[in-house]
Amino acid sequence: MKKLIKKGTYLFPTPAVMVSCTGIGTPPNIITLAWVGVVCSEPPVVSISVRPGRHSHRLIRESGAFVVNIPREDQLRELDCCGTASGRDVDKFASLGLTPVPGSQVAAPLIKECPVNLECRVIDVKSLGVHDLFLGEIVAVHMDEAVMNDKGNIDISLLRPIAYCPQAAQYWSLKEAIGTYGFTGGKLG
Amino acid sequence: MKKLIKKGTYLFPTPAVMVSCTGIGTPPNIITLAWVGVVCSEPPVVSISVRPGRHSHRLIRESGAFVVNIPREDQLRELDCCGTASGRDVDKFASLGLTPVPGSQVAAPLIKECPVNLECRVIDVKSLGVHDLFLGEIVAVHMDEAVMNDKGNIDISLLRPIAYCPQAAQYWSLKEAIGTYGFTGGKLG
Numbered sequence: 597m598k599k600l601i602k603k604g605t606y607l608f609p610t611p612a613v614m615v616s617c618t619g620i621g622t623p624p625n626i627i628t629l630a631w632v633g634v635v636c637s638e639p640p641v642v643s644i645s646v647r648p649g650r651h652s653h654r655l656i657r658e659s660g661a662f663v664v665n666i667p668r669e670d671q672l673r674e675l676d677c678c679g680t681a682s683g684r685d686v687d688k689f690a691s692l693g694l695t696p697v698p699g700s701q702v703a704a705p706l707i708k709e710c711p712v713n714l715e716c717r718v719i720d721v722k723s724l725g726v727h728d729l730f731l732g733e734i735v736a737v738h739m740d741e742a743v744m745n746d747k748g749n750i751d752i753s754l755l756r757p758i759a760y761c762p763q764a765a766q767y768w769s770l771k772e773a774i775g776t777y778g779f780t781g782g783k784l785g
Numbered sequence: 786m787k788k789l790i791k792k793g794t795y796l797f798p799t800p801a802v803m804v805s806c807t808g809i810g811t812p813p814n815i816i817t818l819a820w821v822g823v824v825c826s827e828p829p830v831v832s833i834s835v836r837p838g839r840h841s842h843r844l845i846r847e848s849g850a851f852v853v854n855i856p857r858e859d860q861l862r863e864l865d866c867c868g869t870a871s872g873r874d875v876d877k878f879a880s881l882g883l884t885p886v887p888g889s890q891v892a893a894p895l896i897k898e899c900p901v902n903l904e905c906r907v908i909d910v911k912s913l914g915v916h917d918l919f920l921g922e923i924v925a926v927h928m929d930e931a932v933m934n935d936k937g938n939i940d941i942s943l944l945r946p947i948a949y950c951p952q953a954a955q956y957w958s959l960k961e962a963i964g965t966y967g968f969t970g971g972k973l974g
Contacts, residue, residue, distance in 0.1 A: 597929070597930045598897075598902075598927045598928065598929055598930075599927065599928055599929075599930060599933075599937075600889065600925060600926070600927055601926050601927070601928050601937075602926070603828075603829055603923055603924065603925065603926055604829055604923070604926060605823045605826060605829045605831070605923070606855070606901050606903060606923075606926050606928070606939065607800050607802070607821065607822070607823050607831055607853065607855070607903070608800060608855055608901075608941065608944060608946035609798060609800060609946055609948050609959060610799075610800060610822060610823060611796055611797060611798060611799060611822075613796070630823070631822065631823045631824060631825075631826075632796065632822060633796070633799060633820065633821060633822020633823075633824075633832060634794045634796050634799060634819070634820045634822075634834070634951065635820060635822075635832060635834045635913060635916065635918045636820075636834060636913035636914045636915060636916040636918070637794055637820075637914070637915050637916060638914050638915045639792075639913075639914050640792055640793055640794045641913050641914070642794070642796055643822060643824060643832060643918075645823070645824045645825060664796065666795070666796070666797055669963065672963055672964055673969055676964060676966065676967065676968055676969040677969045677971055677972065679966065679967070680967050680969060680970065680971035681971035681972075700789065708787075712795050712797075713787075714795060714796070720911070722909070724824060724825035724828075724830050724920070725825045725826070725827050725828050725830070726825060726826050726827045727824065727825040727826060729824045729825070729832075729920075731913070731918075734792055734793070734794070734795075735792065736789060736792065737789070737790050737791070737792055737793060737795050738787045738788065738789055738790070739787065739788055739790050739795070740786070740787055740788075741786045741787075741788060744788075748788075748790075749952070749953070750795065750950075750952050750953050751953070752797065752950045752953050752955060752957065755797060757797035757798055757950075758963070759798050759948055759959060760966075761939075761941045761946075761962075762823065763938070763939050764938070764939050764940070764941050764962075765965055765966040765967075766941060766962040766964070766965055766966070767962065767963050767964045767965070767966070768941065768959045768960065768961065768962055768963065769959070769960040769961055769963050770798060770948060770957045770958070770959060770960060771957065771958040771959060771960035771961075772957065772958055772960075773950075773953075773955040773956065773957055774858065774861055774947070774956050774957065774958050775861055775865060775955070775956045776954055776955055776956070777865065777868065777949075777954040777955070777956070778865065778868070778869050778954075779865055780862055780865040780866045780869060781869060782866055782869035782870035783866065783870075
């Protein structure tokens with residue numbers, strides 16, 4: 597039996613990522629986000645949504661840039677910390693033992709310890725309500741060889757990214773690959 | 786060792802959902818999408834990105850509405866089929882044995898067999914390149930009691946949603962909850 601329930605963001609799963617940024621005359625900061633998605637393949641563009649009151653919101657507005665860092669499952673504590681502490685009160689890089697590395701294309705730092713880093717240049721900002729939507733064109737991608745297979749391609753079983761399930765407010769690990777895109781060939785039979 | 790690799794959509798994991806829609810004088814259709822995300826909490830808004838040449842693109846433009854349907858892990862074949870066949874050639878509802886149910890708020894059908902359905906009204910469309918970005922305000926949420934716990938809240942272990950890992954082009958199952966948002970209280974120690 598289906599029920600009509602209170603409206604909310606019942607989308608599962610979403611990515612759980614650490615977004616790094618810097619402002620003008622401010623130390624670099626990290627914010628954990630799950631309101632993140634791919635919005636275009638070519639050019640490659642991602643969206644991130646940030647509340648206007650968040651410290652990182654101002655930094656990203658000032659610099660016009662951010663980096664999406666994909667954490668591994670064993671970086672869950674760092675991920676959660678960066679979603680609950682504020683960069684106004686604490687230097688998250690220093691207190692978490694994380695290393696900011698200057699971006700190659702943008703004025704935002706990468707988190708060295710995360711295996712995948714997407715340097716993004718802000719191409720649009722739109723107010724939607726409690727969140728502002730930032731669209732970021734991916735202008736450089738860095739990947740740790742430790743998460744690549746022998747052909748140099750991403751291996752998800754080595755990466756072990758973290759999924760977020762809104763409403764349940766839970767982080768989930770991934771279990772196993774259950775199929776490759778197109779495996780049915782468009783036919784059920 | 787980090788490597789600078791070819792630019793691309795290296796975001797993990799993304800949701801794998803079935804989006805249903807209808808046009809004017811055309812049968813309802815289903816398109817599988819992974820370029821989907823939450824973009825605002827209040828009002829609740831999701832984004833979906835669709836290539837302009839896709840059949841569903843025209844239907845969503847015409848109706849100004851779509852429904853995001855979250856499939857269970859055991860609906861993987863239906864999910865993949867709807868991502869590879871075109872609604873121009875085949876009635877996906879009929880051929881997959883799925884049931885269109887009229888939306889309560891929008892001119893787009895729900896997929897009855899999916900446990901969660903988000904009725905969305907298009908509030909903005911933006912061309913980004915090979916994909917157009919549609920922003921959809923969630924105006925109604927339907928949930929199967931079979932994926933709720935005894936308090937009426939979503940239970941992810943009952944839902945068993947499907948994750949997509951771009952670039953690897955793999956569907957992944959979820960394993961287990963590894964933490965609740967805020968579990969560190971913003972402190973690593």
